[in-house]
Structures are given as C-alpha cells and as structure tokens.
Amino acid sequence: MRCLMLICLLLFTLPSLALDRSRVEGYLLPNGLQVILKPGYESDHVSIRLVIGVGLDDFPCDQRELPHLLEHLLFSGLDESGEGGLEMRLQSLGGEWNAFTSNADTTFVIEAPARNQRKVLDLLLALVRDTQIDAKALANAKKIIEREDGGHYGPVQRWLDRQDIGHRASDQLAEELGLKCAERADVDDMTLDQVKQVREHWYAANNMTLIVVGGLDKLLPAYLERSYGELPPSEPGERRDLETITHQAEQRRTLTRGWLGDSAKLHWLFIEPVLDVDHDQTLDLLSRYLDWALYEQLRLRHGLSYGPSVQRESFGDSGMLSLNADLERDDVDAAVSVLEELFDTLRKNGLDAQTFARIKDAAIARESWSSQGNSALADYYWGGLNSYSDGRYQDPVSKLRKVKLEEANAALRELLKTPGYLRIEQPLMAYDELYGLVGLLLASILAIGLLRRRRQPPPPRPSGATRHR
Numbered sequence: 001m002r003c004l005m006l007i008c009l010l011l012f013t014l015p016s017l018a019l020d021r022s023r024v025e026g027y028l029l030p031n032g033l034q035v036i037l038k039p040g041y042e043s044d045h046v047s048i049r050l051v052i053g054v055g056l057d058d059f060p061c062d063q064r065e066l067p068h069l070l071e072h073l074l075f076s077g078l079d080e081s082g083e084g085g086l087e088m089r090l091q092s093l094g095g096e097w098n099a100f101t102s103n104a105d106t107t108f109v110i111e112a113p114a115r116n117q118r119k120v121l122d123l124l125l126a127l128v129r130d131t132q133i134d135a136k137a138l139a140n141a142k143k144i145i146e147r148e149d150g151g152h153y154g155p156v157q158r159w160l161d162r163q164d165i166g167h168r169a170s171d172q173l174a175e176e177l178g179l180k181c182a183e184r185a186d187v188d189d190m191t192l193d194q195v196k197q198v199r200e201h202w203y204a205a206n207n208m209t210l211i212v213v214g215g216l217d218k219l220l221p222a223y224l225e226r227s228y229g230e231l232p233p234s235e236p237g238e239r240r241d242l243e244t245i246t247h248q249a250e251q252r253r254t255l256t257r258g259w260l261g262d263s264a265k266l267h268w269l270f271i272e273p274v275l276d277v278d279h280d281q282t283l284d285l286l287s288r289y290l291d292w293a294l295y296e297q298l299r300l301r302h303g304l305s306y307g308p309s310v311q312r313e314s315f316g317d318s319g320m321l322s323l324n325a326d327l328e329r330d331d332v333d334a335a336v337s338v339l340e341e342l343f344d345t346l347r348k349n350g351l352d353a354q355t356f357a358r359i360k361d362a363a364i365a366r367e368s369w370s371s372q373g374n375s376a377l378a379d380y381y382w383g384g385l386n387s388y389s390d391g392r393y394q395d396p397v398s399k400l401r402k403v404k405l406e407e408a409n410a411a412l413r414e415l416l417k418t419p420g421y422l423r424i425e426q427p428l429m430a431y432d433e434l435y436g437l438v439g440l441l442l443a444s445i446l447a448i449g450l451l452r453r454r455r456q457p458p459p460p461r462p463s464g465a466t467r468h469r
Helices: 002-017 066-073 082-092 114-130 135-148 155-162 169-177 192-202 220-230 279-301 329-349 353-366 374-383 396-402 405-415 431-455
Strands: 025-028 034-039 045-052 096-101 106-113 208-214 252-256 263-271 309-315 318-328 421-426
Touching: 034 220, 034 374, 045 114, 045 374, 066 096, 066 106, 066 135, 066 192, 082 114, 106 114, 114 208, 114 220, 135 192, 169 252, 169 263, 169 309, 169 318, 169 421, 208 220, 208 374, 263 329, 279 309, 279 318, 279 329, 279 353, 279 396, 279 405, 318 329, 329 421, 353 396, 353 405
Parallel strands: 034 208, 252 421
Antiparallel strands: 025 034, 045 106, 045 208, 096 106, 263 318, 263 421, 309 318
C-alpha cells in the first residue's frame, strides 16, 4: 500500500518538476516598466537582470562610450561612503552584482539569496534612481574605462587603430566594410551634461525590463508595483539606424599579429544572408554543420588544425559567419586549398542529409540542458527579449524542428554566393626566417671584414732594413 501511494505521489508531482522555460509571468507596471518573473531551479536564490534599452549602437562613433560611462558612474555610491560603501551594503545582503554595456542594451546583473531579494531590489532601485553624479565621479569613471580599453587613448593608439593593428580579423573586416567604428571614442571629450542627458532620456521606466528568476517572494508583484512603479516614464530618444555596408573590402589580407612565431590563424568570413523565415535557427544549424565540416576536413582527414571552429557575430545591421582554424605557418596554403575544395563541394552538392539530421537532433537535444540554473535561465530571458510576447518566449526547440534541409541548403547557397573574405593572422617573421636573416647578417659581417682586410695596405718596412735574397 505504501509503495502504491509513493508511485501515485511521484506521478502527480512529476509534471510540476518539469520547468517550462518558455512560459513566464510577464506584465507592465502602470509606468510602462516591463516585469518578467519565473520560479526557477533553486528556491533559495534569485537571479536579477535590469535591462535598459540603450547601448553603444545608439550613439555615433565619437560618443559610443557614453552609455558605458554612465553604467560605471551609477556604481560610484549613494552617500559619503562612496563606491566602497555601496559594495559593502550589497555584501551584507549576501549578493554580487555587475553591469554590462553591449551594442544593444545596458544590463545590471545581480545574484542574491532569495530571502533578501526585496532588499537587494531596493538597493538596485536606489542605484538607478538616486545616484548623484558629479565631476569627481566622472573623472574616476573615465580612468576606469581607459584602463578597460588598454590605457590612455593617445595619438599612437589612434594611429594603430587606423592601421588595423591588433584588431581581431572580424573587427578588421567590419571596419573595412564600414560596419564598425575604426577608432575608439575618446572619453576625455565627454562631459557631465552629456552623461546626464543619457540618463534623462534613456533611463526611463518604459525603457526598462526587470527579470527575476528563482525563489520568488509571494509579495514580490505588490512590492514591485509600489517601488519600481514609482520610476518616472518618459519618451526615450529615437534609436539610431545601424551601420550598413558602405565600402568594399579586399578578398584576402594577411594581418600581422606579433613579431616572431611559426603559428598562424585562418579566418574565412562570410556576410550572412537575410532569411525570411526562421533566420536565426536556420543559420545556427548551418553554422553547426560547417563547424563539423571544418573539424572533419582540417583535423580528422588532413591534420592541419587542432581546433577549427565557426563563430557568428553581428556588426551594424549585418551578421558575419567566420570559419576559423589554428595552423602552422607553413600549412596555410594547404588549409586554404582544403577549404576551397570544401566550398566547391557544398556549392555543387549541398548539405549531406544524414549529417544535417544528426546535427539538428543534437542541437534540439542541447536545448534541454543549455539553460540549467537560475542564472542561466535569467540570461536566457535577457538574450531572448526580442522573442518575448504576452507571457511567452518563442520555443527554440519547435523553431529548430521547423528548419528543413531545403531551407538550410537555400541559406547555404546564399552564404556561398560570394567567395567571402580571407584573413590570415600571423607574426611578422617565422623562426626559420629569423635564423636565415641572422645567418645572412653574420655572413655579411664576415665578408665585409675579409674584404676590408684584403684592401688594407701592408705595414711599412722599418727604415734601414736590408732585403735578403
């Protein structure tokens, strides 16, 4: 009887254990602030994300760091205790926090015990609403950003940026095409009034989303309406049009990375096509297929690269798909030939049906464990805000299942319609070239020494000396 009761109990509780991550409790506060709540995996912990709809792309190149500068300023303190006192207050609540400014948004990230969630949210609200910004805090925040970016942005660093020295291959190509700023914004020129205008126009309640995942307080909705509902709304500034491709780029370039070495990195980059249906899911599956193809060709069959990979990035209004391989310097031409043959085969035959089905099944299976834990789930909701509507996020599994082989092949044909852009990163000189140069230099020094010795006249004979026959 006890066994039967246990089985019944398990049958009734199993459905509640399955977490449907696509469904959330989402609503708008009267001031327009969007709230997304989700009971998570760990009941004694909450993950909080406050997302403000302003990022680097909302400003021209010479002002791009303004939202990043404001993000740092908001951690400068609420009273005389300053930044340290603010951090101690959060530590006393058992929490940790950070903030990130991306191209699209500015997000405050907090992990905290569930028992203190309202106190932590109080502190976050005070940080956003009550932080007083002055010239001293601005100067300190400028120094922090300069250190994060590699130091003071002087004439030498500006010249290096213009020469594409030290930039990643994808960044270099984006700059060449006009999709990315060629130089960093100089924070020295940014004023207190500019930062305050960003806060006034963009840090509005109706331009914010608050995400809380984990052991939710039963009174949390009432608390949020009473506290965060008091944030003033306003009309946010219009978002800038994203940069588009305005220049042509060289099909192949060699980029100098370092002074000496025998290694090299190959990057074959393609501009992603814009698909009418299931854009992200189709290109995601295509990139996974190409990742396997690189692994099979460059590592398993030819042994040219230990860790080939495929990466998707966004620059301006364009997506970029990059096929990457670590190589020996002497193997670059062989790897290029292998990839050219691979592209020709794909253009002619398309994707292998069995391989595509296997990779698609693996991608679907990965969705079942890729967002485990409150933090990962909160990040998932943060990253998928564009797919959120009426209390639901689009289910990635159903979207992946809809992608057919024919659609993936059509995307492949569009992707490979152009030859793409080849970038080879390698040091200025290989070791063999250095040894040869040193040998040539020593030989030259030796030859010059011998030549000077031959041309030197014989020493004069002492006076009065006789010659013996």
